[in-house]
Amino acid sequence: AQSVTQLGSHVSVSEGALVLLRCNYSSSVPPYLFWYVQYPNQGLQLLLKYTTGATLVKGINGFEAEFKKSETSFHLTKPSAHMSDAAEYFCAVSNMNTGFQKLVFGTGTRLLVSP
Amino acid sequence: DSGVTQTPKHLITATGQRVTLRCSPRSGDLSVYWYQQSLDQGLQFLIQYYNGEERAKGNILERFSAQQFPDLHSELNLSSLELGDSALYFCASSVAGKGYTFGSGTRLTVV
Numbered sequence: 001a002q003s004v005t006q007l008g009s010h011v012s013v014s015e016g017a018l019v020l021l022r023c024n025y026s027s028s029v030p031p032y033l034f035w036y037v038q039y040p041n042q043g044l045q046l047l048l049k050y051t052t053g054a055t056l057v058k059g060i061n062g063f064e065a066e067f068k069k070s071e072t073s074f075h076l077t078k079p080s081a082h083m084s085d086a087a088e089y090f091c092a093v094s095n096m097n098t099g100f101q102k103l104v105f106g107t108g109t110r111l112l113v114s115p
Numbered sequence: 116d117s118g119v120t121q122t123p124k125h126l127i128t129a130t131g132q133r134v135t136l137r138c139s140p141r142s143g144d145l146s147v148y149w150y151q152q153s154l155d156q157g158l159q160f161l162i163q164y165y166n167g168e169e170r171a172k173g174n175i176l177e178r179f180s181a182q183q184f185p186d187l188h189s190e191l192n193l194s195s196l197e198l199g200d201s202a203l204y205f206c207a208s209s210v211a212g213k214g215y216t217f218g219s220g221t222r223l224t225v226v
Contacts, residue, residue: 102148103148
C-alpha cells in the first residue's frame, strides 16, 4: 500500500522567506508524486509532478520539488514566499503501473504568509 | 477553468435524503475519479470509472454509488444521508499518462 506523510499541519513564513513543505512517501513500487494547492473554497490545482527522469521538478508559481529516493522524500520549496501563496498544500502519491491512477493524499499543510 | 465541470457547487439537504452530484470530465478524458474531502478524513478516494466501467473502488460507503454514462459524464449518488456525509466532493478526470485535473467540487451540507 502507498502512503504519504506531510510533516506539519501548519507552516508560517514571512513574505520573502523560503518556503519548505515536507512530504515523505511510502511505496513498494516506483512512485509517481504530486503536489497540489487548494485555495479557500476552490478545487485542487496541480503545482508539479514527478513521474520519471529528472529528480528536480519545477512547477508553477515558482515552486519546485526534489525526488529523493534514498530519503523517500518529495519536499516542496519556493525561494521567496508571496502573500498569494497562502493556501493548503497536499502531497500525493500514485502508482501508474497498476493501470489506474488512484491518488493517495497526505493530510495537507496550511501555509500562512505574514507581511 | 480546469475543464472539469461539477454541479451543483453547493447543496444543502436533510438527513435521510438522497442527492446526485454530477461531473463532466475534460474533453477527451476517459477516466473519472470521485474524492471526498472532509475535516476528519481528509481527501479520500471513492471510486474510479473508465469509459463507462467501474475500474477501482476506495473508501466508498454502500449508501453511495456512481456511474459513468456513454457521453462520459459521471454521477455520484448519495443516499440515506447522515450528518457525517457533509463534505466537499471532488471529481477529477484524466487520460492515460497525463495526470489528473480536478473540478472545483460540490460542497454538501447535511442538516
